[in-house]
Amino acid sequence: MASLVIDNVKKRYGNTSVLKGIDIAIEAGEFLILVGPSGCGKSTLMNAIAGLEDVTEGRILIDDQDVTFSSPKDRDIAMVFQSYALYPNMTVAENIAFGLEMRKVPKTEREQEVQRVAELLQISHLLNRKPSQLSGGQRQRVAMGRALARRPQLYLFDEPLSNLDAKLRVEMRTEIKKLHQKLKTTIVYVTHDQIEAMTLADRIAVMKDGEVQQLGTPQEIYDNPANLFVAGFMGSPAMNFIPAKVIESGNTIMLELTTNTIETPTTINTIETPTRLPFPNAESLQSHIGKEVLLGLRPEMITEPQPHKAGLEFTVNSHVNVDVVEPMGADTMMITRIGNNEVNCRCHPSYNMVVGATCEVMFDTSKAVAFDIESGQRLD
Numbered sequence: 001m002a003s004l005v006i007d008n009v010k011k012r013y014g015n016t017s018v019l020k021g022i023d024i025a026i027e028a029g030e031f032l033i034l035v036g037p038s039g040c041g042k043s044t045l046m047n048a049i050a051g052l053e054d055v056t057e058g059r060i061l062i063d064d065q066d067v068t069f070s071s072p073k074d075r076d077i078a079m080v081f082q083s084y085a086l087y088p089n090m091t092v093a094e095n096i097a098f099g100l101e102m103r104k105v106p107k108t109e110r111e112q113e114v115q116r117v118a119e120l121l122q123i124s125h126l127l128n129r130k131p132s133q134l135s136g137g138q139r140q141r142v143a144m145g146r147a148l149a150r151r152p153q154l155y156l157f158d159e160p161l162s163n164l165d166a167k168l169r170v171e172m173r174t175e176i177k178k179l180h181q182k183l184k185t186t187i188v189y190v191t192h193d194q195i196e197a198m199t200l201a202d203r204i205a206v207m208k209d210g211e212v213q214q215l216g217t218p219q220e221i222y223d224n225p226a227n228l229f230v231a232g233f234m235g236s237p238a239m240n241f242i243p244a245k246v247i248e249s250g251n252t253i254m255l256e257l258t259t260n261t262i263e264t265p266t267t268i269n270t271i272e273t274p275t276r277l278p279f280p281n282a283e284s285l286q287s288h289i290g291k292e293v294l295l296g297l298r299p300e301m302i303t304e305p306q307p308h309k310a311g312l313e314f315t316v317n318s319h320v321n322v323d324v325v326e327p328m329g330a331d332t333m334m335i336t337r338i339g340n341n342e343v344n345c346r347c348h349p350s351y352n353m354v355v356g357a358t359c360e361v362m363f364d365t366s367k368a369v370a371f372d373i374e375s376g377q378r379l380d
């Protein structure tokens with residue numbers, strides 16, 4: 001296991017800047033997850049760490065050794081690519097054992113290791129097949145097995161589970177977590193899966209357009225996103241953004257929004273009632289008094305009224321229109337509209353929500369955040 005330092009790494013293809021100065025320091029044994037929209041530069045960064053791609057500027061250090069100009073084989077990295085390449089003429093077992101053979105690991109030890117990872121990845125019955133005789137998900141597991149059979153300084157995984165079915169994916173996620181807890185290897189892991197990112201990472205780096213938007217623990221990223229992009233990217237369904245006016249009320253600052261727009265089919269009447277919500281970090285709104293901000297509230301913070309939370313400092317009940325009801329099993333998502341924004345509320349399945357009618361909801365703003373509308377930065 002080794003530490004990894006990515007120091008101001010830039011990558012340009014001609015005039016296109018793909019990485020615009022990435023700075024990430026990863027401790028030995030740390031599990032870092034890279035997330036970000038398609039094309040933001042995740043794979044490019046992984047290839048740069050592996051040495052498969054030259055960097056235009058900056059340095060890469062593995063265990064304090066500058067490897068910026070070292071060849072991939074001198075970096076002691078095992079990588080599972082997004083498009084995994086297996087050796088087509090070798091069997092699954094030979095593919096998995098290949099790295100060990102190169103390192104002159106004795107045959108019996110190699111065989112044991114192949115058995116171990118094959119069991120872990122549930123591919124024991126496929127060991128004598130060639131890659132062409134495997135499904136996409138099976139090939140991906142072989143590629144994973146090839147990496148796991150080695151004990152490198154650093155693992156790089158680029159969406160290693162993307163081709164697996166949902167059940168296997170969850171199982172593999174748990175296996176990877178166990179593996180990391182047991183071996184304490186340093187891992188950099190790219191995923192599009194929110195739950196994978198939250199459950200596996202010690203820290204998450206959220207990237208956009210070749211830049212790191214925020215680097216923090218999963219909880220920091222979830223609770224205190226640095227800007228609108230991070231807030232909207234992490235979490236499923238995404239954080240709600242609700243237009244709200246910052247007002248002074250007595251000697252405190254509150255957020256005012258217009259919740260219940262009741263459009264009765266018979267009268268076309270609209271009744272708009274302002275709802276005033278307290279805000280945990282009210283001083284941060286001082287400079288925005290009289291202006292609009294975007295209130296950020298996770299769906300689980302807008303629920304059916306909960307008697308045990310009634311009267312708490314940050315809970316306020318109000319009425320909203322029910323636009324859509326989406327049962328999800330454990331909870332039901334109720335979708336309403338506040339201002340011009342769609343708002344997801346996470347309610348108990350037994351709560352009575354009738355499409356087209358209004359219902360009472362409880363806003364819990366104890367973990368609310370607010371964003372400047374123009375810059376998109378969190379106010380704090």
Ligand SMILES: Nc1ncnc2c1ncn2[C@@H]1O[C@H](COP(=O)(O)OP(=O)(O)OP(=O)(O)O)[C@@H](O)[C@H]1O
Binds near residue numbers: 038043082
């Ligand atoms: N050889 C190349 N020449 C020019 N542009 C390239 C080259 N390779 C990649 N790019 C561009 O660099 C950007 C980043 O690509 P990259 O593969 O790193 O994205 P990514 O974050 O891994 O996306 P995805 O989630 O879809 O895998 C993309 O816009 C891509 O088109």
Ligand SMILES: [Mg+2]
Binds near residue numbers: 042
């Ligand atoms: Mg990629």
